[in-house]
Amino acid sequence: MQRLAILSGGGALPAALAAAYPEALRIVFDDVPHQMPAPVEQHSLNRMGGLFDALRAGGASDLVLAGAMGRPALNPAEFDAGMMAIAPRLLPAMQSGDDGILRLMIAVFEEQGFCVRGAHELLPELTVPEGLFGGPVPTDAALADASRAFDILLALSPLDVGQGAVVSAGLCLGVETLQGTDAMLRFVGETPEALRRGRGVLVKAPKRGQDLRVDMPAIGPDTVRNAAAAGLEGIVVSAGRVLLLQADETRRALDETGLFLLGRVL
């Protein structure tokens, strides 16, 4: 790897990568919120040609797309030549499921000669390892709920839907959709008490066959606190395949809330 460029979306991951790769180019985008510390270079997704040029000028050989990009508005009136060349592939990509755009971006960067890396390759210590990471040992009932949630995610995988689900006492209380894990946890927390029969478990896993360079699932202290606020008893994730942001703070959140966090090999 000559030089890494971090294409920064939201959340804590881009800054963690920048800390581990201090020489990396730090790219942020118009209309995409970010927490990347300076110095950053700002670009527009409407002008991908300009981005390619800037990456080459900066000596970047490898890229990582890190953090949630949301769905920034594209404005065809502002497309540069590089973006015009991609334009015919945009609409089909948008229609091919939630990850279509990110998969297209990776394909386009690779065609431009860049090597696209996954954050989990660059920072393997940032994934949840196998075993109990923190909190109490889960009960058999919680493990059964987790298995059912994994089954639900597996069934949805071929449809490119669902990196998270909540099951409580055998009942599915939430399936993660475009709005993300935190929105699902708020929804679960609003479940009328009369419908609930237990606490429940959040499961996070990448879709089966998912390219982990695309929108790899992540958890962190906010996930733990939001899961606790939703009345859950713990979190189970696919070991080695879910990013763990702010590990120390996550451990503190587990201590505070009494939730468990378990990495399970599938």
Add this chain to the structure above:
Amino acid sequence: MQRLAILSGGGALPAALAAAYPEALRIVFDDVPHQMPAPVEQHSLNRMGGLFDALRAGGASDLVLAGAMGRPALNPAEFDAGMMAIAPRLLPAMQSGDDGILRLMIAVFEEQGFCVRGAHELLPELTVPEGLFGGPVPTDAALADASRAFDILLALSPLDVGQGAVVSAGLCLGVETLQGTDAMLRFVGETPEALRRGRGVLVKAPKRGQDLRVDMPAIGPDTVRNAAAAGLEGIVVSAGRVLLLQADETRRALDETGLFLLGRVL
């Protein structure tokens, strides 16, 4: 059929059945909200033995379980002998997915010699027929969203999850879980504008292989209004397999909101 007994949960369906079958016994339950007009006979799910006796005393040969029962609290201290005999099957039923309890109730009533009917058999005119029921002709994009939502429901079917889903411009914005359609529509309506790329379609269908006597999906004017409030452009349902409550009022809601309602044969 000697005499029908309507075991009433919530919503408008039990009263519609009572209007069509004026001689039917009308059973309501402690802790289960209902809109069944008098005269009703009130029972407790803790005393199923007493219910069997009352049904026989009333000359009931056939039963229909109509309307949402929620998950009424059972109190083993109040179980009668009839309920004690069922008790060992309760816990496994509760753990076998969202419909486990209703499937157990049907099995138990059949063992007791009653014939359990579906509301769609008793009132076939109450289901959404094939074709455009009301509102504008759906666009091809809306039909494509509906197909994707049907695919999502089909994938979840074997897991006993999901009678409804919302897809908008190819993106899944909601999967119905225990909390029901209206809760999902509220959740969809809270989707940040930046994440949305179009209006979208609500699809409702029974789970594949679902016993339609168990928790048959239903729509009505509230569904239409809630779908409109969530920013959707229409509703597509499995023709003949989804109950349509208050057809006239539903048509009025379609006129008011400009949404379409389409019955599709799968």
